[in-house]
């Protein structure tokens with residue numbers, strides 16, 4: 044677990060209590076306990092059983108205490124640090140008479156280290172004068188430990204001359220024909236190598252799309268580039284396999300090259316497999332890479348520092364990145380990984396636990412951007428046995444305690460720069476074990492930009508506001524959602540129900556994932572944390588979230604409730620599908636799945652939704668107008684899917700200089716320009732002239748796609764954004780007619796063609812990532828994704844498409860879906876093999892080139908298509924205009940190297956138009 048976490052990010056774990064020493068003066072109790080811990084430290088550092096037994100209370104179990112000491116304290120200790128982490132009153136003792144201490148013990152035996160968490164029950168024996176250290180141990184226990192820490196150093200007496208050295212990993216090689224090499228060893232063998240000299244880095248990713256990304260980065264599909272130095276970490280048992288004996292010839296150590304090697308070593312070592320133990324040790328302590336794991340930090344001449352990593356535990360085990368610029372260049376599964384996991388993966392398969400329910404109770408102080416809270420989470424263990432739970436939680440929020448109903452107070456470690464909290468369990472727990480954790484915290488919390496399930500077009504010339512236009516600052520708002528980990532959460536998004544309670548100063552208003560509860564907002568009860576800092580009237584908002592949500596969002600701003608109504612929907616009830624049993628292996632899991640499904644209203648059970656519109660004061664009239672539009676949109680979408688996933692949806696109309704929005708479950712936040720200012724973002728994939736309702740339509744669609752139906756991993760994000768975009772287009776057609784719809788389709792096509800060379804839709808967020816062009820991401824994941832859905836609809840016909848859509852939605856509701864699930868649903872609905880369709884349009888990035896000709900033969904129009912490259916499935920519209928101005932349209936499915944189609948004509952043809960609607964994402968050439 045630690046190894047997985049610490050592999051890539053130069054991660055540094057810090058005991059969470061470090062630096063939180065109470066600021067009050069040490070009292071007598073502190074001093075005597077410090078003296079006691081000093082005595083414990085001495086007994087360990089001298090490995091002296093007598094000193095240890097001297098610390099025991101007369102009533103302690105001496106045999107057990109000795110056994111504990113033998114087991115915990117190794118021979119050959121060279122340094123020990125004991126730090127108190129927690130102190131609570133010992134049950135059954137008078138105040139000040141007994142304590143339960145939680146201590147961290149770090150023991151070094153030369154270059155090896157182990158860290159353990161002990162519980163020590165101590166008590167002051169009555170009537171005895173024990174001097175300055177009156178404490179004696181009643182009982183002791185080991186709560187957790189991390190073994191196998193190494194303080195690595197570069198071997199001072201070993202230097203090698205490289206002789207045609209080749210160091211290989213998957214799709215990767217470091218070649219050093221001649222040069223110097225240094226090593227760092229553990230008793231198990233060599234775990235780090237430093238290479239100096241004129242070498243060559245070779246990286247040849249196997250997958251086609253990764254070749255494409257590499258080309259965007261380096262201009263070539265297979266990288267061969269000179270390097271000057273490299274730092275490599277590997278598993279010591281694999282050294283002999285990876286480095287042939289004749290490639291390294293021992294030579295005398297040359298102090299100048301050793302110093303160069305040491306500089307490379309010191310720079311590379313802290314970047315991976317590393318723990319910083321803070322007040323336990325200032326040294327760099329490393330873990331050994333697991334077999335198969337490999338990291339190379341390479342200084343290249345052309346591309347600065349490149350990091351190659353093979354991390355066998357990850358679903359995409361081969362990565363190449365540029366650390367300094369935080370650019371992922373490659374990330375994919377090796378052949379070996381593909382054989383074990385198959386072509387597709389679900390991020391949920393690698394999580395250790397499932398969050399079932401939350402109770403979030405927090406207070407927010409906008410003027411200080413400060414949050415205090417307590418979150419209770421019910422979880423169920425998913426892995427076979429686990430001793431450490433990893434949670435994502437904003438690094439700036441200080442965790443003061445983690446408590447479990449099952450085990451009591453738990454030890455935890457913060458991982459610096461990682462928004463991670465590692466919670467140690469006293470003993471490993473098994474699969475399906477239920478736990479309830481309560482996490483208490485406080486700290487600064489910065490607001491989040493809109494990124495996921497959201498639109499953020501790049502504004503054009505943001506600073507070019509004419510001088511004479513008065514600037515009005517947008518009303519302040521704080522959005523906390525999936526990006527800033529404002530509540531403790533799983534490693535990946537995780538469907539859970541919730542109860543959320545948030546207090547804010549009374550002038551603010553809160554919109555959150557959930558349905559406002561009776562009496563919300565109400566006065567915040569006195570005596571709670573929220574009233575402790577200063578006397579400001581505060582309100583408590585509370586929300587219930589009965590339907591599972593992928594992540595919870597809140598937006599805090601000076602808003603008012605503008606309108607609210609129950610919207611009647613037009614859902615034709617369908618039969619509830621059986622719960623999905625994919626991935627369940629045990630009967631208990633199946634029962635859990637069935638129970639989980641039973642707690643959620645079946646698809647189509649609801650025929651109304653509660654719609655509310657809240658807004659900043661200056662947006663009131665805009666918000667009032669939005670109500671009817673939003674109701675229309677919800678009616679359309681519920682009809683298309685046969686369902687509305689949530690009982691209530693709130694539209695939050697807020698102000699921002701950039702257009703866009705964000706849509707967690709149960710609400711959609713929409714940015715509007717403050718008065719006078721205009722949003723300027725014409726040339727963007729998300730800008731649709733003539734369709735002002737676009738953002739609202741897109742964000743509301745996310746309740747169905749993105750929220751109710753999630754995505755299995757980053758590759759599948761187009762299911763969320765593509766459907767949101769396509770549903771918005773369908774609303775454009777309903778609201779503004781066929782021409783508006785076609786304008787949108789033509790824009791989809793234009794962006795899809797313009798940016799398809801940047802990679803397949805399936806690359807998700809990585810599209811545009813290397814060059815930092817988020818426009819590319821929107822062009823492909825949003826617009827091409829939507830265009831592909833429309834082509835699919837035309838390929839299989841409306842009836843099959845909309846039936847397949849309903850089935851896909853019903854099967855995927857409150858789950859994560861993948862492209863393959865959509866393919867299967869559409870194949871079942873249409874009875875057609877759609878393999879090639881998805882291969883070409885989603886997993887590949889080509890654009891079909893079609894040469895066409897049209898001719899009138901008798902009373903028929905003959906249309907001929909020839910595909911000039913790979914064959915795609917492309918439906919193309921043919922519009923015929925007759926001399927009497929009547930028109931008719933036909934659709935040709937181009938799906939062979941050559942397709943010829945005939946259509947009956949009803950008059951004299953004036954003109955024939957091919958692809959007038961832009962629905963075919965293809966380059967068309969007239970023969």
Ligand SMILES: [Zn+2]
Nearest residue numbers: 496497764767
């Ligand atoms: Zn979106």
